[in-house]
Amino acid sequence: xxxxxxxxxxxxxxxxxxxxxxxxxxxxxxxxxxxxxxxxxxxxxxxxxxxxxxxxxxxxxxxxxxxxxxxxxxxxxxxxxxxxxxxxxxxxxxxxxxxxxxxxxxxxxxxxxxxxxxxxxxxxxxxxxxxxxxxxxxxxxxxxxxxxxxxxxxxxxxxxxxxxxxxxxxxxxxxxxxxxxxxxxxxxxxxxxxxxxxxxxxxxxxxxxxxxxxxxxxx
Amino acid sequence: xxxxxxxxxxxxxxxxxxxxxxxxxxxxxxxxxxxxxxxxxxxxxxxxxxxxxxxxxxxxxxxxxxxxxxxxxxxxxxxxxxxxxxxxxxxxxxxxxxxxxxxxxxxxxxxxxxxxxxxxxxxxxxxxxxxxxxxxxxxxxxxxxxxxxxxxxxxxxxxxxxxxxxxxxxxxxxxxxxxxxxxxxxxxxxxxxxxxxxxxxxxxxxxxxxxxxxxxxxx
DNA sequence: CCAAGAAGTAAGTGACCGATCACTAGGTTC
DNA sequence: GAACCTAGTGATCGGTCACTTACTTCTTGG
Numbered sequence: 001x002x003x004x005x006x007x008x009x010x011x012x013x014x015x016x017x018x019x020x021x022x023x024x025x026x027x028x029x030x031x032x033x034x035x036x037x038x039x040x041x042x043x044x045x046x047x048x049x050x051x052x053x054x055x056x057x058x059x060x061x062x063x064x065x066x067x068x069x070x071x072x073x074x075x076x077x078x079x080x081x082x083x084x085x086x087x088x089x090x091x092x093x094x095x096x097x098x099x100x101x102x103x104x105x106x107x108x109x110x111x112x113x114x115x116x117x118x119x120x121x122x123x124x125x126x127x128x129x130x131x132x133x134x135x136x137x138x139x140x141x142x143x144x145x146x147x148x149x150x151x152x153x154x155x156x157x158x159x160x161x162x163x164x165x166x167x168x169x170x171x172x173x174x175x176x177x178x179x180x181x182x183x184x185x186x187x188x189x190x191x192x193x194x195x196x197x198x199x200x201x202x203x204x205x206x207x208x209x210x211x212x213x214x215x216x217x218x219x
Numbered sequence: 220x221x222x223x224x225x226x227x228x229x230x231x232x233x234x235x236x237x238x239x240x241x242x243x244x245x246x247x248x249x250x251x252x253x254x255x256x257x258x259x260x261x262x263x264x265x266x267x268x269x270x271x272x273x274x275x276x277x278x279x280x281x282x283x284x285x286x287x288x289x290x291x292x293x294x295x296x297x298x299x300x301x302x303x304x305x306x307x308x309x310x311x312x313x314x315x316x317x318x319x320x321x322x323x324x325x326x327x328x329x330x331x332x333x334x335x336x337x338x339x340x341x342x343x344x345x346x347x348x349x350x351x352x353x354x355x356x357x358x359x360x361x362x363x364x365x366x367x368x369x370x371x372x373x374x375x376x377x378x379x380x381x382x383x384x385x386x387x388x389x390x391x392x393x394x395x396x397x398x399x400x401x402x403x404x405x406x407x408x409x410x411x412x413x414x415x416x417x418x419x420x421x422x423x424x425x426x427x428x429x430x431x432x433x434x435x436x437x438x
Numbered sequence: 439c440c441a442a443g444a445a446g447t448a449a450g451t452g453a454c455c456g457a458t459c460a461c462t463a464g465g466t467t468c
Numbered sequence: 469g470a471a472c473c474t475a476g477t478g479a480t481c482g483g484t485c486a487c488t489t490a491c492t493t494c495t496t497g498g
Contacts, residue, residue, distance in 0.1 A: 449489090
């Protein structure tokens with residue numbers, strides 16, 4: 001298997017592991033074990049654990065963009081937003097690595113390099129939602145705000161809808177996103193949608209930047 | 220110094236440390252150093268590091284409640300909510316441990332015991348906001364959703380308002396909370412406010428539960 | 439056929455971490 | 469003054485961590 005293919009495999013495994021225990025709580029052995037390679041080999045593919053984490057952040061942000069693209073296909077304005085929101089909530093219900101990475105990446109923002117990567121990833125998602133929906137900024141702010149609240153409720157394990165306290169809140173989150181797509185909010189319907197935003201450079205770009213010519217110069 | 224006073228001191232130090240590096244990234248020596256006691260002594264005050272983290276979660280949730288109480292004093296309905304929101308945003312600007320604990324506690328929710336503690340803490344805050352504002356559930360959902368979004372933007376270091384991309388978003392967050400308190404949303408104005416919700420059992424209750432009679436029975 | 443380079447690993451390193459244990463100092467009570 | 473309690477420490481242990489070094493095996497193209 002080529003190193004690039006391996007790197008891809010490692011990143012996917014890293015997403016799964018980092019999503020559970022975070023940057024500091026995950027050992028490189030855990031990731032190596034999941035891939036099925038030796039732990040030292042990870043350090044040939046990625047210079048440091050943090051760099052692998054950053055790549056995982058980029059990958060998972062790309063996944064979010066893909067989910068949004070798929071959900072919004074053929075829809076416009078707030079209707080697209082509602083579809084994206086519903087797709088996202090459904091994703092949180094299915095135990096998914098996306099939630100974990102969302103939580104862990106913000107928690108790891110104390111590290112400046114991680115922070116920069118997270119910022120870039122979130123900007124990419126934000127831009128993508130703007131391109132897909134064409135909705136005005138205040139509507140998008142609402143969209144993201146509620147998404148973040150969904151994350152927190154899901155983190156607390158109350159996204160399955162079996163809790164008397166959180167269920168009404170989840171209902172509000174779901175109903176409002178549906179209502180927003182209804183006919184009473186007409187301002188966005190006519191906004192032309194700029195689709196096909198060029199796929200932003202994600203983890204692949206990172207890999208290229210870091211490993212374009214990884215030579216043992218001292219050998 | 221009595222053990223209870225020390226425990227309090229340790230919890231405050233733990234909040235500061237855990238807020239930065241999280242449950243797994245913080246060493247017990249770091250916390251001990253900050254307090255000025257030996258690291259082994261922490262384990263006389265708290266049985267495990269995780270228990271200390273849980274106590275820190277409880278403490279920081281209590282702080283949030285206190286901030287809300289102070290901000291909402293003498294205000295009602297959405298007006299109280301707006302004041303709380305503004306107080307919270309100002310708190311995020313001043314580099315505060317609250318943000319870090321917010322982020323870290325959700326990231327640590329993979330641990331079931333931590334998750335339970337976080338859920339209890341957030342339920343306490345949620346209940347507190349309901350009591351203070353008396354606002355209907357959809358308004359409160361909006362309030363919390365935007366608070367969570369503020370957290371994320373602050374985590375990315377863009378809460379200081381010097382970023383061309385995030386500034387408009389922060390403006391929306393601030394303006395909307397103000398507008399919501401304006402006269403065009405009257406439904407909540409008349410709702411009587413139940414103040415003085417009994418201070419919920421926080422970390423102190425935890426301490427009592429765990430250390431009510433800590434005896435070396437084998438000696 | 440063989441050299442060069444790439445994929446991959448076994449073994450190891452020093453640092454660190456959470457937790458334990460045996461112990462001391464100072465005070466209180468009969 | 470013996471018995472007892474509480475606050476607090478030094479030493480250290482078993483284990484884990486990220487990362488390194490030196491090696492082997494496989495592939496490939498001239």
